[in-house]
Amino acid sequence: MVQLEPMEGGWNLRIAGAAILRHRPDCPAISVACGDPAVAMVRGNFRLTDKPVAAWPLTISNRDSDRSVRLASADGSAEVAVTLAPAASQLVVKARSGHDRITIDFALGEGDVLWGAGEQMSHLVLNGRTFPLWTSEPGVGREPGTPLTDMASADGSFAGGDYWTTNYPEPTVLCSGGWALSLANAEYAEFDVTEPGRLRIHVWSGEVAIDLFEGAPADLTRQLGARFGQRHALPDWALGGAVVGLKQGEASFDRLEALIDAGAAVSGLWCEDWVGIRETSFGRRLFWDWQWNPARYPDLPARIAALKARGIRFLGYVNPYLAVDGPLFAEAAAKGFFALRLDSDAPYLVDFGEFEAGVVDFTNPAAAAWFAEEVIAKRMLDFGLDGWMADFGEYLPTDLRLHNGDPMQEHNRWPVRWAEVNARAVASRGKTGEVLWFMRAGHTGVQAHCPLLWAGDQSVDFSRHDGIGTVITAALSSGLVGNAFSHSDVGGYTSLFGNVRTAELILRWYELGAFSPVMRTHEGNRPDENLQIDSSPALTQGFVRWSRVHKALAPYVRRLVAEAQATGLPAQRALFLHYPQDRETFTIQDQFLYGGDLMVAPVIEAGAVMRRIYLPAGEWRHLWSGKDVAPGWHDVPAPIGAPPVFYRPDSAFAPLFESLSQ
Numbered sequence: 012m013v014q015l016e017p018m019e020g021g022w023n024l025r026i027a028g029a030a031i032l033r034h035r036p037d038c039p040a041i042s043v044a045c046g047d048p049a050v051a052m053v054r055g056n057f058r059l060t061d062k063p064v065a066a067w068p069l070t071i072s073n074r075d076s077d078r079s080v081r082l083a084s085a086d087g088s089a090e091v092a093v094t095l096a097p098a099a100s101q102l103v104v105k106a107r108s109g110h111d112r113i114t115i116d117f118a119l120g121e122g123d124v125l126w127g128a129g130e131q132m133s134h135l136v137l138n139g140r141t142f143p144l145w146t147s148e149p150g151v152g153r154e155p156g157t158p159l160t161d162m163a164s165a166d167g168s169f170a171g172g173d174y175w176t177t178n179y180p181e182p183t184v185l186c187s188g189g190w191a192l193s194l195a196n197a198e199y200a201e202f203d204v205t206e207p208g209r210l211r212i213h214v215w216s217g218e219v220a221i222d223l224f225e226g227a228p229a230d231l232t233r234q235l236g237a238r239f240g241q242r243h244a245l246p247d248w249a250l251g252g253a254v255v256g257l258k259q260g261e262a263s264f265d266r267l268e269a270l271i272d273a274g275a276a277v278s279g280l281w282c283e284d285w286v287g288i289r290e291t292s293f294g295r296r297l298f299w300d301w302q303w304n305p306a307r308y309p310d311l312p313a314r315i316a317a318l319k320a321r322g323i324r325f326l327g328y329v330n331p332y333l334a335v336d337g338p339l340f341a342e343a344a345a346k347g348f349f350a351l352r353l354d355s356d357a358p359y360l361v362d363f364g365e366f367e368a369g370v371v372d373f374t375n376p377a378a379a380a381w382f383a384e385e386v387i388a389k390r391m392l393d394f395g396l397d398g399w400m401a402d403f404g405e406y407l408p409t410d411l412r413l414h415n416g417d418p419m420q421e422h423n424r425w426p427v428r429w430a431e432v433n434a435r436a437v438a439s440r441g442k443t444g445e446v447l448w449f450m451r452a453g454h455t456g457v458q459a460h461c462p463l464l465w466a467g468d469q470s471v472d473f474s475r476h477d478g479i480g481t482v483i484t485a486a487l488s489s490g491l492v493g494n495a496f497s498h499s500d501v502g503g504y505t506s507l508f509g510n511v512r513t514a515e516l517i518l519r520w521y522e523l524g525a526f527s528p529v530m531r532t533h534e535g536n537r538p539d540e541n542l543q544i545d546s547s548p549a550l551t552q553g554f555v556r557w558s559r560v561h562k563a564l565a566p567y568v569r570r571l572v573a574e575a576q577a578t579g580l581p582a583q584r585a586l587f588l589h590y591p592q593d594r595e596t597f598t599i600q601d602q603f604l605y606g607g608d609l610m611v612a613p614v615i616e617a618g619a620v621m622r623r624i625y626l627p628a629g630e631w632r633h634l635w636s637g638k639d640v641a642p643g644w645h646d647v648p649a650p651i652g653a654p655p656v657f658y659r660p661d662s663a664f665a666p667l668f669e670s671l672s673q
Contacts (some may be wrong), residue, residue, distance in 0.1 A: 236579025300337025
């Protein structure tokens with residue numbers, strides 16, 4: 012039970028047996044200020060700065076009831092109401108003096124570990140760092156001071172990113188002390204855990220609403236999942252093998268047939284270039300007009316029908332912007348469906364790197380309905396697509412006019428609005444749970460609409476902050492806050508400044524992709540410069556093998572889908588969800604439980620043939636050798652083709668797991 016209790020001239024907020032807020036006249040837990048923000052954006056990369064003017068400390072506390080207090084400064088210039096909602100565990104902090112910045116210091120117990128903040132790529136544990144929460148491009152390299160990151164940012168675009176930049180931030184945090192909190196706010200926020208014993212939450216708003224939860228980590232994850240509603244099921248067809256990503260026009264079909272002839276298990280063909288292409292200095296981009304391009308795919312309707320008759324679905328691509336040189340731009344502009352410039356009624360145009368596009372204004376109900384019906388439903392679903400990448404969502408600028416709303420508040424909401432448009436289109440054709448669509452951008456509420464995340468545009472390497480290993484952290488962190496299913500571009504995506512795929516990277520990514528709910532390959536932004544899954548017999552053979560492993564796991568993954576719908580637990584799980592008393596599990600972010608019966612430790616270091624792994628309490632059996640291994644830390648052989656994977660011998664799926672090594 013959450014309680015506001017009087018204490019020493021102030022008060023405590025108590026949950027899970029701990030006082031997580033302690034407001035005293037000589038040590039206020041809440042403060043307010045007035046801010047003067049500046050926002051810089053270059054192609055989806057943002058930097059926000061502020062010049063806050065703090066109010067006098069809130070040293071005066073008056074208790075109105077057992078669920079409400081008023082705070083004030085001694086000079087009377089600042090006043091704040093703090094209310095605990097009577098029917099739910101929600102704390103509302105509201106400045107009544109015109110201030111638009113609120114800072115709240117939560118107290119942590121000794122040894123408390125924090126997780127959350129949405130989909131984090133670099134760090135599962137939040138302690139010791141600050142996490143700005145603003146959806147954006149994650150960046151290239153994401154480690155200032157390294158060549159790749161510095162080269163990406165050399166043009167002043169800060170496109171290199173940092174450890175905290177992410178497509179999907181969320182103001183939700185879970186504590187090993189047995190509680191969680193989640194802000195209802197969409198404004199810019201920061202989680203500052205740099206000081207031991209303190210979680211500082213800073214929000215650019217004059218009102219903050221915080222939902223509070225109590226329980227062990229798995230219980231908290233279930234409660235957070237329930238907050239947004241039942242998870243959507245993945246289409247059963249997507250579990251039966253790999254989705255092959257190719258973008259070579261008509262030649263894609265011959266390449267697909269060669270893979271199938273080699274023995275690959277294929278559930279779908281994903282051709283993001285179904286809309287046509289645009290060559291830029293960044294690489295092969297798409298033509299942003301969301302309809303079939305007959306010049307690139309002359310006989311696509313017949314091709315789609317023939318594939319579907321064989322049990323293979325066709326997937327495409329869409330995003331919420333329209334290129335100025337496409338037919339749909341003119342249609343949307345004529346209807347007044349774009350966000351507008353501040354200085355005129357002309358559509359606001361975003362520079363996406365050598366071409367510009369308009370922002371379809373989803374705060375306009377008519378625009379959202381038009382995009383859902385006329386673009387996605389008619390031009391994609393009715394055309395025959397059974398899935399797509401619903402890209403972007405994080406680019407909304409703040410210097411434009413919307414039909415309804417402040418872009419500073421709408422920026423983080425934009426991925427959720429985008430998810431709603433996609434979900435609405437799918438539901439309009441009665442295909443919820445049958446169509447495989449996936450997003451990289453998100454914020455609080457996207458869980459209710461989007462069935463599948465993908466981890467974004469990793470570099471094609473083993474780098475610590477932007478390589479293959481980040482997709483594990485992404486799946487674990489996003490899974491804690493109600494996102495049941497995650498996957499990645501097998502092989503990575505971003506190839507710049509001479510950074511290209513190695514055969515080793517692709518083979519290791521196969522191993523990781525096979526133990527993901529959806530296994531989907533990507534040719535990357537510069538396909539002609541990079542190895543592909545069919546570039547050599549060895550790469551083709553590797554793909555064939557791991558696609559078949561993915562298909563063989565389908566009965567087990569069906570159970571994970573059912574568990575996600577029933578309990579809110581993700582398919583790929585942080586170890587502490589099942590072992591909350593084992594502190595060794597609290598900081599592990601490079602291996603995961605796949606459901607409760609499999610432990611997967613992908614190899615994410617170049618040249619590694621051995622991996623250090625941790626096995627919690629219980630019985631574990633090595634998948635490839637059949638040897639039983641005791642709990643604890645172990646150095647395990649990990650040659651290419653045999654990543655460390657262990658299973659529970661008493662699992663109902665033990666015979667299935669055993670068959671994978673045969």
